[in-house]
Amino acid sequence: xRTMVALxxxxxxxxxxxxxxxxxxxxxxxxxxxxxxxxxxxxAITRLFNATWVSWQADRDMANRIFERIxxxxxxxxxxxxxxxxxxxxxxxxxxxxxxSEVFGASFFSWTGGSPRRINLLFQTIGINDxxxxxxxxxxxxxxxxxxxxxxxxxxxxxCRIDKFVVVKLGELH
Numbered sequence: 001x002r003t004m005v006a007l008x009x010x011x012x013x014x015x016x017x018x019x020x021x022x023x024x025x026x027x028x029x030x031x032x033x034x035x036x037x038x039x040x041x042x043x044a045i046t047r048l049f050n051a052t053w054v055s056w057q058a059d060r061d062m063a064n065r066i067f068e069r070i071x072x073x074x075x076x077x078x079x080x081x082x083x084x085x086x087x088x089x090x091x092x093x094x095x096x097x098x099x100x101s102e103v104f105g106a107s108f109f110s111w112t113g114g115s116p117r118r119i120n121l122l123f124q125t126i127g128i129n130d131x132x133x134x135x136x137x138x139x140x141x142x143x144x145x146x147x148x149x150x151x152x153x154x155x156x157x158x159x160c161r162i163d164k165f166v167v168v169k170l171g172e173l174h
Contacts, residue, residue, distance in 0.1 A: 055092070063128070
């Protein structure tokens with residue numbers, strides 16, 4: 001959809017040229033065609049923006065659920081929560097509500113393989129500023145076997161403490 005930025009201008013110019021030179025029956029056909037295109041484009045654009053809104057709502061709710069599970073864990077020996085590591089990426093199954101097309105309908109938990117920076121920005125956007133989210137590289141090198149045995153979100157045990165880290169397993173290791 002984004003690749004067609006200049007297309008509406010060129011198509012409207014062609015349509016205008018055809019409309020000014022067409023006979024009366026041709027003008028009626030062009031008007032019906034223009035109305036049909038208006039309706040179909042309105043439906044497509046509405047679906048895409050609705051998919052983005054629905055995905056945002058689902059991501060916000062999921063982030064709140066993850067935050068609650070993190071704070072239900074016991075703190076470190078020093079009383080601190082510790083660094084939070086998100087492992088894997090969450091792929092929400094597509095359905096009629098979760099339409100995906102390019103970036104429309106994409107989840108913060110799946111973009112760029114579950115990027116810690118994007119996930120951190122999501123948490124900050126909803127007002128959760130006290131999590132220190134770090135790259136999974138810190139724990140993948142030493143605890144890959146332990147991480148592989150963890151269940152995947154939203155199952156019980158997908159948020160746990162390993163060493164000084166709080167681990168949230170969103171998807172399988174890749």
